[in-house]
Amino acid sequence: MQETMHETKLDIPQILSRLPLFQELVPEQIAALESACRERRLAKGEMLFQKGDPAKGFFIVVFGQIKLAFPSSQGNEKVVQILGPRQSFGEAVMFMDRPCPVFAEGLVDSLLLHIGSTAVFELLETDPMFARRMLAGLSMRLHSLVQDVETYSLRSSAQRVVGYLLQHCPQDGPCEGSFDISLPTSKQVIASRLNLTPETLSRIFHDLSANGLIAVSGKQITINDVKKLREFDL
């Protein structure tokens, strides 16, 4: 169902026009973007850019998985975000003349599109609706970063894990009963994303299992009782 690294032909206009950011653009706007856009294949473990690099555009994930993180002196790194298909990143640095605050690395073999900044600026000149979408997109990202800060500051490690699991429930409504979640990547990366060590994440999964709240089998997590898990407040 998913495209592979060896499939060479991409319908770039279709990919672009399906993104929230570019919906409602007319074909000629899409065409302009297409010509400002370059494919970039990234192998698992390969670095896309380093912290401190300048940016002259932003990226869209077509398929694969990318992590954004900052490096640390002692080799350990802190994962800021894990990105999957149809997500974009790097917009913010494009609008500043600051170097990128994080580095980007492929978690698996991936295909990205790079949109040059001049095309974006031209679109901005002529299409106020696009500007609004762009602003909305940045605002959403700001919002989720603020939530991250709240989570890191105010919640215990177990609460962060529970929050993560609940966020990844298929639907977010008043869902009762049990759900199955498949972790998007290795537990060490998720641990870093949640600001904890792999050991601590492992122990928390163990505890939640022991209390019958979840069941863990590799990357498959079964949430037995969403309601109880939500009430979890150690």
Added chain:
Amino acid sequence: MQETMHETKLDIPQILSRLPLFQELVPEQIAALESACRERRLAKGEMLFQKGDPAKGFFIVVFGQIKLAFPSSQGNEKVVQILGPRQSFGEAVMFMDRPCPVFAEGLVDSLLLHIGSTAVFELLETDPMFARRMLAGLSMRLHSLVQDVETYSLRSSAQRVVGYLLQHCPQDGPCEGSFDISLPTSKQVIASRLNLTPETLSRIFHDLSANGLIAVSGKQITINDVKKLREFDL
């Protein structure tokens, strides 16, 4: 030199046109903003809005000081940002239909301007340059939040304090020698901003003083040796 709470007449066009966001707007654009703009006086300790409130515009600090923070179950709160004159906040929530993730409270008696969102959207329709400034503004905020996440995740409490002091040096260049800093608000608020308890901040100030790196006298902090402080890496 500073306006007081009792000075009633404000030159709103001048205030607006001096803001980075609104520079280069023509007088009639400023006039449109002025009519969409309401004064809001806020006493020390008074709440401007609660976490969860919707927003139909954003705020500019004319004078005074505002803190943005999230509340916590156990009464302790986490300060996200401390805002002073000529700074604005609340733009991001305006572009989403999400409730505000933080609350805002006056740290001292303050005067704010509120700009209605419809005026902003109209400006966005007609002025691409304004859109670009708005995007740049949000990007900067995103950038500093990412830096906060990095700081909280990767640096020890003492390093966070040192970083805070260095950020507040008069200039940021290769400054040698000593500087005087005046803390913008109480130490407890600063402690919360740095994600630590007042006790811990006090101890760190004590240690830095004992090592001769700084001298503390109330809100006055003297940095004796900027270079040594910068090399501080516990």
Added chain:
DNA sequence: CGTACCTTTGATGTGAATCAAGAGTAGTGG
């Protein structure tokens, strides 16, 4: 089928929070 990495589990360590008093430092009103 062996090497390399991911994950789990246990023992131990530690940075910063919490708890508990005191010691400034303001503002307030008589």
Added chain:
DNA sequence: CCACTACTCTTGATTCACATCAAAGGTACG
């Protein structure tokens, strides 16, 4: 001007959540 109250800040003793260190499974993959 001096209590009086109410914070804010400091200092010490203690606790605790989580990291670190260490070692033994698991699992994937060439």
